[in-house]
């Protein structure tokens with residue numbers, strides 16, 4: 175019989191992929207009334223990458239996954255579970271199975287998980303439950319989004335913020351448990367602050383039955399409220415996760431927040447008393463890539479040699495739902 179209590183988890187490899195096409199702030203001024211100065215000073219974003227066909231969520235996520243598998247030193251055939259955190263699948267029935275097919279992960283069960291910009295953190299905790307209970311040993315977690323498909327390119331309040339990308343990690347059963355603490359939250363009463371809603375117009379299919387046939391409409395956001403929510407709730411949820419981990423904030427080596435806005439990152443770091451040199455940020459280059467932003471920033475920092483085995487990382491995702499969450503983990507086995 176399996177001894178469930180011995181099933182810890184470790185994040186053993188990462189990968190990431192961004193589309194080839196750049197859109198910088200200067201080019202955006204040709205689309206909407208804005209300026210590089212406004213965007214940089216309010217958000218810290220200088221440019222973003224946009225996925226254009228034949229690039230898709232499947233191609234980006236597959237590229238990121240191959241790198242993560244290589245870094246972890248496992249084969250696609252060894253994966254038990256593929257979790258894809260996304261709000262922008264190539265197919266609304268789910269995108270994870272397409273990635274499974276591309277990778278040749280014949281043994282894996284694959285499904286999508288949607289929690290907007292919190293998707294990666296929610297996915298990390300979900301993966302951990304499967305491993306801790308002894309059900310699976312090798313999980314591939316991908317965070318990927320193509321929000322450029324869903325932005326109103328005439329709306330300067332939102333179109334300057336988002337970009338596309340994917341990041342992936344391999345999470346494996348491990349003797350010691352490297353997920354030290356976590357906390358997840360949702361508040362649907364604030365759902366109306368950030369939406370990508372379905373709207374239909376009524377189509378009569380029988381004399382008594384009218385079906386709403388329509389489409390999803392571009393992102394709408396109350397930026398001020400989302401900002402207020404983030405700077406208040408993110409420090410709280412990181413504190414909660416640190417408490418669960420029995421760690422004080424000075425034990426954190428790196429802070430990797432969802433890369434939505436440099437001002438949010440700075441404000442959260444300041445509230446938690448985390449010095450600048452421990453804060454990882456790449457929002458300037460990619461904008462807000464939603465579920466991809468944390469694994470993208472993590473992977474870059476690992477490849478740059480910043481993050482080393484055993485470093486303690488505090489991460490937090492936040493966004494539509496509203497959803498938010500934090501996890502404290504140690505890098506590597």
Ligand code: ACO
Nearest residue numbers: 208212216290291330331334397398400401434435493494
């Ligand atoms: N260029 C120039 N002017 C602009 C732009 C722009 N791109 N966008 C808005 N403005 C104008 C507004 O119209 C407004 O003008 P007015 O005073 O004449 O009405 C002025 O700039 C100030 O606008 P605010 O919305 O008050 O600007 P604010 O300082 O709040 O910054 C921002 C806006 C950057 C969106 C900020 O509120 C923010 O970052 N919020 C958080 C957003 C976020 O992170 N969302 C993602 C969540 S993750 C997810 O789940 C997808």
